[in-house]
Amino acid sequence: MPIVQTQFSGLTPTRRATMPRNEIRWAAQDLGSLEDLYWDHIAPGLRAEDIDVHKPHATILTQRYPGLDYALREKHDLTVGEFLKTVVGLEEEPPEDPIPEKVRTALENYLDRPKLTHRRSDATVETIRSRLERYLRTYVDVNDDNILDNLSDPSAEGGEQDRVMAVFYRLEDELGSDRTKRKYLSRVQQFYSWLERRGKAEFDPTTAVLDEFGWESSPSDPIPLQPDQVAGLYGAASTSSERVMVAALAAWGLRTGEVARLKSNQIILDEDPRIEFESRKNGPGSVSLIYGLDPLADRLDQLVENGDKDWNGFLFPSSSSSSGHVSPDTIRNRFTRLANAADVDMDGETPTPKMARRYWYEAYTSAQGRLLEIVDEFKEDQGSTSTDVITSHYLSEERKRKLRRQAMRSELKAAFERG
Known part of the structure; x- marks a missing residue:
């Protein structure tokens, strides 16, 4: 089986050009x-x-x-x-910083991490700082307390949820659109997730906020992840399960439900590695594994080497589900946790698996464009004025397929091995 080597070092942020x-x-x-x-x-x-x-x-x-x-x-x-x-969420700063010193220290440690500063522009880091500082100041103002005092005691979770809810009731009145409020919530949730990973919190007290307020996101097609965000997710994946989940969404273009139901007997590892589906909504019954065989091999090896004679063949098995595999919601929840751990967000909100799949479509479109560039070069070499003549008479279907796969592999490699 081909092995794909991946490196994720030296990631740098994508900076938007400043316009006059x-x-x-x-x-x-x-x-x-x-x-x-x-x-x-x-x-x-x-x-x-x-x-x-x-x-x-x-x-x-x-x-x-x-x-x-x-x-x-x-x-x-x-x-x-x-x-x-x-909308932007700015406020007149009080005469003295009300954020307690130990909370300020935790915030600065969160913002100064290489994982954040090496991949984000200064403007993005400042946006994160602005939102978190406003939340922390409002927390002190509403509760006369700091966020760290109760997070280490699991028995205090109910009371802490009430205190957090009171903060967001204040922000509900002060902020404008639902979109802005969701951005604040998403950023705060990522901060709490970091506190949990650092052992400074035993729980996330924000879990019920969105259900309470029901802030709606603007209806639109999923925005695709960018290559550096795919790299961030894959680089943050610490288990074979997480790595193959990212590969299945972003490198193979599978739907969330297809990832959850993926079974080893669907995977064909011959000269043309692929996944076979008996039926598939709006898509081919066979998906080529152009890239991502390495995480797939690791996952299969782990499931086999665990020595579980009752393994049912699913890549994401579940002993508590009658289906034998995890649900699509479980995949979404795992993806959300990974995105928060990787500090990957889409305009302030946590990305979804659809956005990873949407990246695959963007990569495929780009690969098609590269194929056309190659055809144009052939056209010039042959002195022809027609692209159709070249594609019809000089390139066989097999040759076009090979060129398209090479272009797609380059696109995926540029994302998964971005560095």
Whole structure:
């Protein structure tokens, strides 16, 4: 079986190019995009002048960015000041920092981790800081307490959930859209997950917040993960189960339910490695394993070497399920925990398995584009003006398939071995 070597060192953040202010179409942006533009475009300029980007400097922005002022007033019925406070989430800083010293230390340790600072832009780290500091200050203001005092006592979980809920009731009144509130919640949940991993918390007190408020996310097609985010997820995977889950979603393009039900007898490991399906919704019955044989081999070896004579052949078995395998919800929950551990987020929210599968489609589209580039080179070499002539007469179906697989393998390798 071919073995794929993977390296995940030296990851660097993808930085968005700064646009001249007169090239930004302010009125065409939704509030989420305007918030991103604050951190990615406006904040760097303010910072260069030693202006605190975590405070709402409405007057400065109104004067310097009339397009932003117009878009907010005419399209969103907001002033610049209201936008900075309710959408971006900025607030006037109190005379003294109310965050207790040991909580401040934990926050700084969280923000200073190489895993965060090496993969994220300065603007992204500042966004994370702003949201967490606001949550922590509000917690102190509402509860006259700090978040660490009760997290080490499992018997205090009920009371701590009430205290956290009180904080989000305050933020519910102060923040604007459901999208912004979900961003705050997602960031806070990732912080609590980190505290658990560091042994500073025995539980996450935010689990009931979303059910309580029901903040809705904007309906849209899943946004694909970026290659560095795929690398982050795979690099954070510490078990063969987690690694093959990421590979199945992002390298093989399987649906969440297909991952949960995947069985060893579906996997064909010959000269053309593939997964065979008896029936498959809106997709081919055979999925080529172009990349990702290494985590698959590790997972199969582990299941076999465990010596469990009752193993039922599922890659994600479950002894408590009548089906013999885990449910799609279990895969989603495992993916969520992995994303939080990897500090991978999509515009402030935890990504879903659909976003990993969507990456596969993006990679496939890119591979198709590379195939067309190769055909164009053939066309020039042959002195032909028609791409159709080249694809019909000079490239057999087998040759086109081989070139397409090579291009796709390069796309996947660039993500899984990004470094």
